[in-house]
Amino acid sequence: MLSPFIKLRDDCVLCQKLMNAKNENDFLFDGGNHFLVYKSPFAQKWPGALMAVYKRHIYEHSQIRGNELLDTLQSLVCLEKAIIKVTKCKRINFVKFANVANHLHWHIIPRYYKENYLDKCSWELLDVAKEDLYKNFEPHFFQKNQNLYANLRKEYTFEIHHRDSSYFGCALFLRARDKNKRNNIWKLSLDEIIKSARENPSEWECLLMKRNYFDFAWDFIGGNSDINEFPEYTMIREVKEEVGWKILHYREICRQWKQGTIKGFVYLAIPEEKQYMDDDPPRTPCDEVQSVKYFNLCEIIKSNHFSDSVRGRIKAFIDKRSDFLSIDP
Ligand SMILES: [Zn+2]
Incomplete structure (x- = not known):
């Protein structure tokens, strides 16, 4: 999963998460050459939200090597496609903060049709209780998670294999x-x-x-x-x-x-x-x-x-x- 030719840091919480992926409860699957995929903290309110953690300790997109940039973006787009397909959401919030954990990672968050505050960014809604986020709050919406993440993995594998490729x-x-x-x-x-x-x-x-x-x-x-x-x-x-x-x-x-x-x-x-x-x-x-x-x-x-x-x-x-x-x- 991780190349022996990269150095991760002991003092970085996301580097630790990469090294101990197998023991992390929120680890979902290996996204290929560039990132591991975890359940995002945003998934508590938006089921299906994923977090892709870059496999090197860098901070910004501009530090991704030029020859890896396109493949990284294509892989992230495959994650996005998988979420859209599985959750049938209205749109995607795709964000990179790295404010708390200073290590390049992305949150890909499905926004649902039945939300009350669709005009607001997901991170502006962190103080709103999940019951108040949705019209007709249905507890099972948050409980169907087992299949949801298995299906996300399946669809991601499909998208990766069918992405545009020269040959x-x-x-x-x-x-x-x-x-x-x-x-x-x-x-x-x-x-x-x-x-x-x-x-x-x-x-x-x-x-x-x-x-x-x-x-x-x-x-x-x-x-x-x-x-x-x-x-x-x-x-x-x-x-x-x-x-x-x-x-x-x-x-x-x-x-x-x-x-x-x-x-x-x-x-x-x-x-x-x-x-x-x-x-x-x-x-x-x-x-x-x-x-x-x-x-x-x-x-x-x-x-x-x-x-x-x-x-x-x-x-x-x-x-x-x-x-x-x-x-x-
Ligand atoms: Zn790190």
Whole structure:
């Protein structure tokens, strides 16, 4: 969660909160590269209010490194989107004070339709009792919190994965259908594997993962590129994050287009871990992956079970097309 290359301070209450996140009652989840997410003190009056604490001890936005600025803002916007979606609020108060705790952090506060003082800032209302803040005060509004925060986490994960990104990079892991032939893969070059799979696709299977969020669909292992990240490194990073494997060799096999631009790249990939061809291959657990499974290439193309993207990638690979157009949203 925290990089070993940052120094936090013993005399800062938010640095302490970062270091002891696991033991903090209000800690909710890791927001990625830049911040941890906690329940905001504002959540007592505005359920769903979150506090994002920057992972370095700095004070101002101008101290965020230039190359991290855009990604930080994009991640915060994902938090905002998650709150809007889950709470169905009227608007968001998005604030950075750092007056009490002198360490960069933000409060993202949903403001609800049924509030009495919607024209006032949330921090101006701290002296107003929560019963007086809302028309038709309903105690259960404040008690439904367990699901609320679990849903915020789920929607944030979804938004992070679907944020605008230049490209995605994903891995095509292949194995022979016949168990006895699987180990031959170690004697073949990437070109020979590609040739063999294209000539006899029904003899080859491809590994897909079942997403553990949003639509719970089967997809390739991979994800969206970070700012300024080459898609091949995205694929290598995502494979490491999602299953814990280290890629030994890879080769670009097709480019997925959408609305006139390239959306992503698919790479045939061979990991270092030899057991990757097992039925239930050993992998490191990842919140975003429910399970992984091999499917026959010909069955993937024929089945409506899989998205247009998944089928399109396999079909483009077999048809030796380096480019294909995707219709998935
Ligand atoms: Zn600090």
